[in-house]
Amino acid sequence: MPMTLAEKILARASGNREVAAGDYVTAKIDVAMAHEGASWVIDELMRAGIDKVWDSERIVILFDHWAPAPTELTATMHKKVREFVKRHKIKHFYDIKAGICHQIMPEMGHVRPGELIVGTDSHTTTYGAFGAGGTGLGTTDMAVVFVTGELWFRVPETIKFQVDGSLPKYVTSKDVILKIAGKYGTEVAQYKSVEFEGSAIRAMSLASRMTLSNMTMEIGAKFALIAPDDKTISYVKSRTTKPFTPMYPDPDASYEKVYELNVSDLEPQVAFPHSVDNVKPVSEAEGVKVDQALIGSCTNGRLEDLAAAAEILKNRKVHPDVRLIVIPASREVYLEALRAGIIETLLEAGAVVCNPTCGPCMGTHLGLLAEGERCISSSNRNFKGRMGSSKSEIYLASPYVVAASAVRGEITDPRKLMEVRK
Numbered sequence: 001m002p003m004t005l006a007e008k009i010l011a012r013a014s015g016n017r018e019v020a021a022g023d024y025v026t027a028k029i030d031v032a033m034a035h036e037g038a039s040w041v042i043d044e045l046m047r048a049g050i051d052k053v054w055d056s057e058r059i060v061i062l063f064d065h066w067a068p069a070p071t072e073l074t075a076t077m078h079k080k081v082r083e084f085v086k087r088h089k090i091k092h093f094y095d096i097k098a099g100i101c102h103q104i105m106p107e108m109g110h111v112r113p114g115e116l117i118v119g120t121d122s123h124t125t126t127y128g129a130f131g132a133g134g135t136g137l138g139t140t141d142m143a144v145v146f147v148t149g150e151l152w153f154r155v156p157e158t159i160k161f162q163v164d165g166s167l168p169k170y171v172t173s174k175d176v177i178l179k180i181a182g183k184y185g186t187e188v189a190q191y192k193s194v195e196f197e198g199s200a201i202r203a204m205s206l207a208s209r210m211t212l213s214n215m216t217m218e219i220g221a222k223f224a225l226i227a228p229d230d231k232t233i234s235y236v237k238s239r240t241t242k243p244f245t246p247m248y249p250d251p252d253a254s255y256e257k258v259y260e261l262n263v264s265d266l267e268p269q270v271a272f273p274h275s276v277d278n279v280k281p282v283s284e285a286e287g288v289k290v291d292q293a294l295i296g297s298c299t300n301g302r303l304e305d306l307a308a309a310a311e312i313l314k315n316r317k318v319h320p321d322v323r324l325i326v327i328p329a330s331r332e333v334y335l336e337a338l339r340a341g342i343i344e345t346l347l348e349a350g351a352v353v354c355n356p357t358c359g360p361c362m363g364t365h366l367g368l369l370a371e372g373e374r375c376i377s378s379s380n381r382n383f384k385g386r387m388g389s390s391k392s393e394i395y396l397a398s399p400y401v402v403a404a405s406a407v408r409g410e411i412t413d414p415r416k417l418m419e420v421r422k
Contacts, residue, residue, distance in 0.1 A: 002250035004158040005225045006193035009133040009247055013116040014153075021157040021256070030115035032145045033060045035101045037120030039077040042084050044143035053088045054149035060110050061085055062094035064101050067357045070365040099330025099356035102126040102214065102298040107332055109240030113228040114247040118145055123298050123380065125217045128194075129209035130236060131228035131246055136217070156193045156222045157256040163198040165264035170414045172308070173208035174300060174378065174398040176200070176261075177215040178269035182279025184259065190220035192256065195249060200263050201226060206235055207302040214299045215380050218276040268413060270376075271396035274384040282401060285411045292375040293318075293406035295399050296327030296354075297361040300378035305399040306337045310345040312403035312414055318350035319409030325367045327354045351406075360387050369394075376405045 001018045003011065011019045013027035034041055038061050045051065053059055061081060069075035078096075085093045098104050102123055105111050113131035117124065120142050127134030137145070145151050163176060180188075194216050201209070209226050216224030226232075228246045236244065268282040295301070295309050306328060318324045326346050328334040334356060337343045343353055359366035361379040368388030369375055375387055375394050382394035395411065404414035 002252045002254065004193065004253045004255065005131070005195055005227060005247060005249040006133060006156060006158055006223045008249065009114060009116055010153060010155050012114065012247070019155045021155050023155045024152060025155060026150055026152050027116055029058070029118055029145050029149055029151060031058055031060060031110050031117045032142065033101060033105060033110070033117065033119035033124065034142060035062055035121060036065045036074070036077055036081070037139055037142070038081045038084070040139040041120065041142045041146060042080060044139055045146065048143070050147055053090070053146050056089050057091045058149065059090055059146065060092040060105065061090055062098055062101055062104055063096050064099065065358045065362050066364055067096040067355070097331055099328070099333070100298045100301065100358060102210070103302065103329035103333065106130060107239065107330055109236070109242065112236055112240065112242065112244035113232060114245045118142065118151065122217050123214050125221055125224040126210050126214040126298065128213040128216070128224040129206060129226050130232055131226065133223050133225070135222055156191055158193040158195055158253070159189060160195045160197060160255045160258045162258060162260045163196060163200040163263060164260070165200050165262040166203065167200060167263050167266065170400045170418065171263070171266050171268055172398045172400065173204055173212045174215070175266055175269045176263055177212050178271055178279050178396065179261070179266060181215070181219055181271070181277045182269065184219065186219050186275065186277045188219050189216065191222050192220070193223040193225060194221045196224070196226045202229065205304060206231055207304045210302070211299055218380060268398060268401050268415070270401065270411060271382055273382055273393040273395065276380070276382060276396065282397070282411065282413045285395070286413060288395065288411040289374065289409060290322060290376045290395070290405055290411065291373040292367060292369060293322055293324045293402045294327070294360060294367060294375055294377040294379060295402050296325070296329065297358065297379035298329065299380040300399050301327055301329030301333065303333050303336050305378065306333070306342050306346070307340070308399040309403040310342045312400060312407065312417065313349035313351070314345050316349055316407050318406045321409050322406050323367065324349070324351040324406040325354060325360065326351045327359050327366070328356050330356050376402050376411060378402050
């Protein structure tokens, strides 16, 4: 029976020759990731009187949401997790210096094509950019995984986005996923697996694909998969010596729906408050004044994102009424940006560069908004109160748009700003 990529991954993980949408399977987990949510997982285990883990080498724990700890409560959570890590000899533990979970996981070789990965974070779909089945779990389900290494799944239906054409200059994968969210809504992939195919996808860097798979969670996806290619295999092999078996959808696999997009004429997109699908082209957003600009998060804090911002900001200054906050996604990204002179460019323009962390994307520290303030952000959510006051506003856009807006003090099309330079 022909299978989609999600079906192939779940069939392998559950020991079945084939599975179909709607089947229920018990699957073996290849890797379980937990950030500070590990604290709540430990609470679940303690309530059940359990103090063991199924495999200390298949559990990855790190701190990113509240790093360094901004309150006594989060410091206590960190302490609890550190003690758990030591007690159970968890091999792969990354403390506050490492960075954001969805950047650290592939960087450290924990994401491999064809594998099934679960995490205590909804944006675990990011790993689909590497052809891995990544999905988020609640703490009760993760407690079960910590102890047994298994979990039940309903095999999801699969929809496909066929994305062709060539992205214009200053238009990115962030604009593609915002366009999809705006056109099809936040429910189009509810508990479905999404596969991305097409010439535009093949041309994307792995970092750009990660942005795409990351934000596909915002349209409800269970998995957000891109079949591995030479770029994928080369990167993964450079990060791990562990063997892996890439999987690919069958050519005649059955999809619930196929959506076709040509992005050759796509312009930068902006998601207006307070929903990710409230999307308009930047031409309809220009002139909206902003108080803060954020470049970072698990969506757009990678080297190419910082480089995009630096391209816009080189020999320019951040508007005096704007706070530009830049947060590299990992220590590795930070160091690479330092070596490339990107951090210097950002600082000279007036940006504040913070340690790798989720920061204001979680609404807990490093740049919260006051009542009546607006932020243009490269992050993934713009829900009411997400970055502080429930009476503030968050606009989502690519790093190019964020940086251009930081210069002008209002939402700005980066293409127009760069024309001025020419």
